[in-house]
Amino acid sequence: xxxxxxxxxxxxxxxxxxxxxxxxxxxxxxxxxxxxxxxxxxxxxxxxxxxxxxxxxxxxxxxxxxxxxxxxxxxxxxxxxxxxxxxxxxxxxxxxxxxxxxxxxxxxxxxxxxxxxxxxxxxxxxxxxxxxxxxxxxxxxxxxxxxxxxxxxxxxxxxxxxxxxxxxxxxxxxxxxxxxxxxxxxxxxxxxxxxxxxxxxxxxxxxxxxxxxxxxxxxxxxxxxxxxxxxxxxxxxx
Amino acid sequence: xxxxxxxxxxxxxxxxxxxxxxxxxxxxxxxxxxxxxxxxxxxxxxxxxxxxxxxxxxxxxxxxxxxxxxxxxxxxxxxxxxxxxxxxxxxxxxxxxxxxxxxxxxxxxxxxxxxxxxxxxxxxxxxxxxxxxxxxxxxxxxxxxxxxxxxxxxxxxxxxxxxxxxxxxxxxxxxxxxxxxxxxxxxxxxxxxxxxxxxxxxxxxxxxxxxxxxxxxxxxxxxxxxxxxxxxxxxxxxxxxxxxxxxxxxxxxxxxxxxxxxxxxxxxxxxxxxxxxxxxxxxxxxxxx
Numbered sequence: 001x002x003x004x005x006x007x008x009x010x011x012x013x014x015x016x017x018x019x020x021x022x023x024x025x026x027x028x029x030x031x032x033x034x035x036x037x038x039x040x041x042x043x044x045x046x047x048x049x050x051x052x053x054x055x056x057x058x059x060x061x062x063x064x065x066x067x068x069x070x071x072x073x074x075x076x077x078x079x080x081x082x083x084x085x086x087x088x089x090x091x092x093x094x095x096x097x098x099x100x101x102x103x104x105x106x107x108x109x110x111x112x113x114x115x116x117x118x119x120x121x122x123x124x125x126x127x128x129x130x131x132x133x134x135x136x137x138x139x140x141x142x143x144x145x146x147x148x149x150x151x152x153x154x155x156x157x158x159x160x161x162x163x164x165x166x167x168x169x170x171x172x173x174x175x176x177x178x179x180x181x182x183x184x185x186x187x188x189x190x191x192x193x194x195x196x197x198x199x200x201x202x203x204x205x206x207x208x209x210x211x212x213x214x215x216x217x218x219x220x221x222x223x224x225x226x227x228x229x230x231x232x233x234x235x236x237x238x
Numbered sequence: 239x240x241x242x243x244x245x246x247x248x249x250x251x252x253x254x255x256x257x258x259x260x261x262x263x264x265x266x267x268x269x270x271x272x273x274x275x276x277x278x279x280x281x282x283x284x285x286x287x288x289x290x291x292x293x294x295x296x297x298x299x300x301x302x303x304x305x306x307x308x309x310x311x312x313x314x315x316x317x318x319x320x321x322x323x324x325x326x327x328x329x330x331x332x333x334x335x336x337x338x339x340x341x342x343x344x345x346x347x348x349x350x351x352x353x354x355x356x357x358x359x360x361x362x363x364x365x366x367x368x369x370x371x372x373x374x375x376x377x378x379x380x381x382x383x384x385x386x387x388x389x390x391x392x393x394x395x396x397x398x399x400x401x402x403x404x405x406x407x408x409x410x411x412x413x414x415x416x417x418x419x420x421x422x423x424x425x426x427x428x429x430x431x432x433x434x435x436x437x438x439x440x441x442x443x444x445x446x447x448x449x450x451x452x453x454x455x456x457x458x459x460x461x462x463x464x465x466x467x468x469x470x471x472x473x474x475x476x477x478x479x480x481x482x483x484x485x486x487x488x489x490x491x492x493x494x495x496x497x498x499x500x501x502x503x504x505x506x507x508x509x510x511x512x513x514x515x516x517x518x519x520x521x522x523x524x525x526x527x
Contacts, residue, residue: 105357108365114398120358145398159358 031134035087036061039209040072041170041200042083043178044140046148046163047192050220051140054196055083056170056204057212057228068212073226077102079219080118080141085168086155090135098122114143119151119159127157138165142219170203170210177202193218197229201236262381272385273378276409279334279387284475285424285466286320286333287459288391288404289432290417294452294483295393295404296493297321297331298459300424300466306474314495321480321492325350327360327395329480329490333422334388334409342390342407345373363394367405367413375411385409389421393480395488402482424466431462452483456493460501461508468509477502 039060044053055072058065072084074095080102084091098121105121106113119139126133140150152158152165164182166174178199187195197214204210214234218225231238257263258271265271288297299320304311311318320336323329324346332339349369353361370390377383392405392413406421407413418432435450435458450458456479463477479493 108368109362110364111399114359117357117359121356123358124356 031087036066036089039170039207040085040168041166041174041203041207041210042072042085042138042168043166043171043174043196043200044083044138044150044164045187045192045196046140046150047187047189049148049189050142050218051148051150052189052192052196052216052218053081053083053138053140054200054214054216056168056200056210057215058204058210059088060209065211070212071215073215073217075099075224076118076139077106077113077141079112079143079221079224080115080139081217081219081224082118082122082140083138083167084135085137086135087133090133091137094122094125094133094135094137097125112143114145115139115141115149115151116143116146116161119153119161122151122153123157123159126153126155130155130157136167138167140165140219142221144221148219166199168203168210170200170207173206174199174203189218189220194235198235201234204234205237260381261378261383261385270378270410273410276385276387280389280409280421281423281425283333283335283422284320285420285422285428285463286331286389286391287428287432287462288331288393288406288416288419289436289450289455289459290402290404291450291452291455291483294395294481294485294488295402296452296455296459296479296481296483297329297391297393297404298456298463298477298479299331299333300422300463300475300477303474303476319478319492321478323480323490323492324366325354325361326489327397327482328363328366329393329482331391331393331478331480332388334386336388338386339388339390342370342374342386342388346370346390346392349373360397361394362396362398363392363403363405364396364415366394367392367407367415370407371411371413374407374409378409378411391419391421393482393490395482395490397488402488424463427466427469428462431458431465452481452485456481456497457501457504457508460498461505464502464505464509 036059040056042055044051053073057068057070059067059070074082074084076082076099082095098118101121102113102118122137122139126135136155137153139153142148150162150165152160152162164178166178181195196216200214213231214229216227257265261270261272284300286299301320304313304318321331322343328350330343330346346366349366350361374386378385386409390407395402404416405413406416406419418436420428460477467475477498479498480490481493482488482490
């Protein structure tokens, strides 16, 4: 069964309301002093045949860039990946738990688990421990039932299946860009990959907590293509 | 002394004396008598049947008419049902000790709800069968507990794989997947009848073209139960059926009483017609001499 620390109390709900500013979480004040945060830009788009996931690579403690080439993409199962934002430690702990439960579940059902299942497990953990965690996660991947799909699991522990998901401190800056690009129509693999690189580049140029290189994974039924785009090759920026 | 007296009631080949007091004891020849006795409780109860059709699963249980037990019992009450849905796409039919089986039904409902909460999907019948067999098995190795005296038939539909499946969990805790299965009093003759129905237009049970449809199966199962009644001359029996099939929108549902009654009418007529044919054949044979 899932790791359950405390259920949400009225007191903690009030604290959350106080800390949120204009609907966007204030990452800097919610991290504990000295805690490593992944002020981040993460993005995932499903396309016909799979999913593209992308993330920047900056990890900051205050104004110090602790790691400029961090890997924020974690593998939950063969064809299921997740993107991390918020507290680095919280995200790593969540990823480890979900990986563990998912691998056991795959043995139980005797077939590759669904992205939906991974997203639900993630959601359950985030929601049940919402007062202790600061983690915004995007789960994406390919499974034989739903094909390519993407789920956004933001701070409070909602689980939202979406045609495109963005997250992290850099995401507010690119909502307009992503919306207008997506309105142009459905994407194929190349277009989705190009859009992820473009949008994340734009966010990296405007968000101080995002930067470095862009790491991408293209997940299809046949496998995963894991690459990075170096800072000099970014489509936009600095 | 108590166990010797107990064993004299059974015409069993080997005596359980001393090794049958609780399930945590093996006999010298490797048997757990309490589990076998639990199966006996099922063997003496009403017949339960299940069949895998081309377009779904149908399960059926015969039970004594409430009026045969007491005139004060309410007919068709939920409390006397032997077929229960446990999740949207899975259901249980049971036979044996009804009170034991009720607990199994409750457990199955919990497992299904818990699975949905954790994994976000409806529980696949295979997983439900695994969970139920583990639960039943647990009661076969404690000194302070006794095994369940009930067998459950699990009929379910896996929404993600889009496959229907039938499982049977016995008091020992084994659970197998079946094309057709039977438990209870009439299981021997029903197993033969089930094979006849399933093999009626295919060479082997493993062939992919199962010909029997759910609609047809309802009638066939009614016929099998009716045959048992004719053999035993027991008229105080009624049928309960459940199915998960294309017809029911792949939700597990109890088969409506109208459909069951029509199936029984058909079954009686079919049996009579078959008997007349046999009589005609006998007459022909006599005339030849």
